[in-house]
Amino acid sequence: MGLTRVSGLLFGGDYNPEQWPEHVWEEDVRLMAEAGVNMATVAVFSWSRLEPRPGEYDFGWLDRVLDLLHEHGVAADLATATATPPPWLVRDHPEVLPVDAAGTRLEFGSRQSYCPSSPVFRDAAVRLVRAMAARYGRHPALALWHIGNEYADHVLECFCAESARHFRAWLESRYGTVDGLNAAWGTSCWGQHYTAFDQVEPPRKAPGPVNPTQVLDWRRFCSDALLECFELERAVLREVTPDVPVTTNFMSILHGLDYWKWAAAEDVVSDDAYPDPADPESHVAVALSYDLMRSLKRRPWILLEQAASAVSWREVNAPKPPGMMRLHSLQALAHGADGAMFFQWRQARYGPEKFHSALLPHGGTAARGWRDTLRLGADLRRLAEIAGTGTRADVALLLDWDSWWGLEAPESMPSDRLRLKDLLLSWYRPLHARGVAVDLVPAGRDLSGYRVVIAPNLYMCTPEQARHLAAFDGHLVVGPFSGVVDAADQVHDGGAPGPLREPLGLTVDEFWPLPDGQVQRVRPVTGAATGAYADAAAVPARTWAEWLRVEDAEVLARYEGGDLDGQPAITRRGRATYLSCLLDDVTPVLSEVLAAAGVRPVADVPEGVEATRRGPYLFLLNHATTPARMDLAEPGTDLLTGRDLRGRIEIPARDAVVLRTGAGPTEGER
The missing domain is CATH 2.60.40.1180 (Golgi alpha-mannosidase II)
Structure with missing residues (x-):
């Protein structure tokens, strides 16, 4: 048995029978069986069909769909249908609709048209979920509950009065007193001192830069507010159907939601991934996101959505050439997935996604895409024995959402060019190219068993996190602009790297962001660097550099030319390496660290x-x-x-x- 009661690997996709007359349903399930489909995601956007009027449920059509699926050996990933409220709810209660930072209420007509903090929306959602759980909890097709859909895809935040009230309650729970809030937010700056929580508002559009800690707490709050919506539905499902696992589909490495917290609240991690077929490097970025999915619960996960060919939402929606659909699916399995699912089963004839590809294309069984579907289904049956197997990684990349949110604050930073995904990829790309297995870890996870831990950036670093990293007995690599602020986004006493100063043996005297187009070269120090790094030529650095004051560390490389000429660029203290710059290519540094740690690739492979x-x-x-x-x-x-x-x-x-x-x-x- 795998992640659900379905054995082997999961194969199928989103199924929207409500878009088709019932006589098509029989053909759908027959073709699903022919293709080897064993799971379908149903009812994702069906609230308006399941509850056409307040408290009046119409489950008959869904009954027939689930019965048909079960008769043909297809299990159901049954959605709670709460991804989009029905029209009657937003017309009876227009306050349910979300409001943007400029104060504009967003209209109904797309999806996710709800305020995450709305008690009206939450109560209505819970009532629907309870009705669905009571009706389908014992249905033989039910294998997995699917709560909501792609949380924060369209609505991450709402700035309405209800959200403001919720935000104030969240702040009071976090800080206890207004004095605690004022201390954390540094409100003595720019005359923002509060005397009561009811004076606090969300960080709406303002005349100038908004308090950065207020923005940081808003990011934390928005992730938590949506998580509360998920947890309210999960509580009902665990009460009524405790033996049925629960998931919600993540969106790879998403800035808005702290997936470490979210994954802890669900039984099964699932992901939606849409690498661009027109980008020859897109498989690297998606591999990074797949390694995150595997790392979130340290167990197999499900690729719940991907495209069979073209999507419908890029400026140019390139199709997948022959072989790519299969290869992308196998890649997910290679990184720990126990299922390769798709959006969607049958290609739509209308709506915003009518040109989004599907397992069963507009051209039906005569289309190229259908042959690809049959081939992949056969392959997944051949690979069934891999289900449940795991991956051992010697290298870990550190990813902390609080630090990410602080790093990418919208204003008042030394540079707005530092992007965490780019920093992660700068290290992941060469690891991926040489076949080195990688886990992602949060700042406080147990690091025992890893040989190398890389923190591409840890802008926000608490003393506890620093002690955790200092206690790591392997090789530690820390990237630039790390250890700058504490959990309240306040600069550490003495400046960067704050609590990392002792393990790194240095202080950052001054940040030195590089203007666009400016290059700062970095050259290894003769006799200090070893291995491949010792023979490396000067490497260009862009975007960022730092003026370091080395206290108890060996200088491995120095800046060459420019205003930083001769200043330390890369240092090492014991087994801790610090890079004060963004190198065009970290391979020389990485090679030396991997060799010293005894990390080997899983196989020696050619390029590509x-x-x-x-x-x-x-x-x-x-x-x-x-x-x-x-x-x-x-x-x-x-x-x-x-x-x-x-x-x-x-x-x-x-x-x-x-x-x-x-x-x-x-x-x-x-």
Whole structure:
């Protein structure tokens, strides 16, 4: 048994039968069975059909859909249908509609048209969920509850009066007293001292820069407010159907929601991912997000949505060329997914997503896309035995949402060019290229068992987090602009790197952001750097640099030329390395750290080939448009073809090998 009662790997997609006459439903389930579909996500946007009038439910059509699915061996990921309120709710209670920062109330006609703090919306949602749980809790098709949909996709925040009241209550719970709030927010600056909580408002559009700690707390609050909506529905489902797992579909690495907190509140992690087929590097960024999904609960997860071919919301919606749909699905499995689901099953004829691809295209079973669907379904049946297996990683990347929110404050920073996703990718890209397994970790997670921990940026760092990192007995790498502020976004005494000063052995004398187009070169110090790094040429740095005051650290590289000429750029104290700049290529530094830590790739692969391991299964994915040749370090059986492989092999363009070998753990993670 995997993440649900469905055995093997999950395959299917969002199914919207309410968009089609009932005679089409029979064809749908017949074709699902033919393709090997074993799960369908249903009722995501069905509130207005399930409750056409207040308190009046129409479940008959959904009864028939679930019965049909079950008769054909298809399980249901049953949504609670609360992703969009029905028209009657927002017309009877217009205060449910969200308000933007400029005070404009957003109209009904799209989706997620609700204020997360609205008690009217919350009460109505809970009533619907209770009715659905009571009706379908014992239905044999039910395998998974799907709460809401893509939280914060359209509405992350609302600035209405109800949200303001909720925000004030959240602040009072966090700080206890107005004096505590004033101290944390530093309200003596710009005359913002409060004498009562009811004087506080959300950070709406203002004449100038808004208090950055107010904005930070607003980010925390907005994530928590939406999480409260999720938890209200989850509480009903756990009461009525305690044996049915609960999920909600994440949106890869999303700035607005702290997924560490969210994942702790659900039973199964699931994700929606839409890499751009027109971007030849998009598979790297999506691999990073998949590693996050696997890391959130340290167990397999579900890719709940992806596109069979083109999407409908980019400026140019490129289709997936032959082989890419299959390769993208195998990539998710390679990074720990136990299911490859899609949006959607049957391509819509109307609405904003009528040009969004589907497993069953407009052209029906004669279309190229249908042949791709059949092939993938067969492949997933061949790969069923990988379900439940885990990944062991020696390297961890640190991701902290509080620090991210503080780093990307909208105003009043030394530079607005520092973007956390870019910083993460600058380290992840070379790790991915050489086949090194990577976990993502929050700032306080147990680090034992890792050999290398990389914090590309930790702008916000508490003394507790610093002690945690200092106690790590492996190799630590810290990127620039780290240890700058505390949890209230206040600069640490003595400046950066704050509580990281002792483990790093230095102080940042002055931040030195680089104007667009300016390059600062960084050259290794002869005799200090070792291995490949010692022989590296000067590496360009852009966007950011720092004037360091080294106290108890070895200088590995210095700035060359420009205003920082001769100043330390990269240092090391013990096994802790600090980079004060954004290098164009961190490979020389990374290579030295990995070698010192004894970290090896899961396989030696040529350019364009991605290598990952799940238990005894080695995935080799060729993202290139030409065949790739490589030597296998160990023989095995390719589950996709049944062939026994050893020695030199060739992987066709946009193709893959999934090798069953004798190495690695068979289930679970570290």
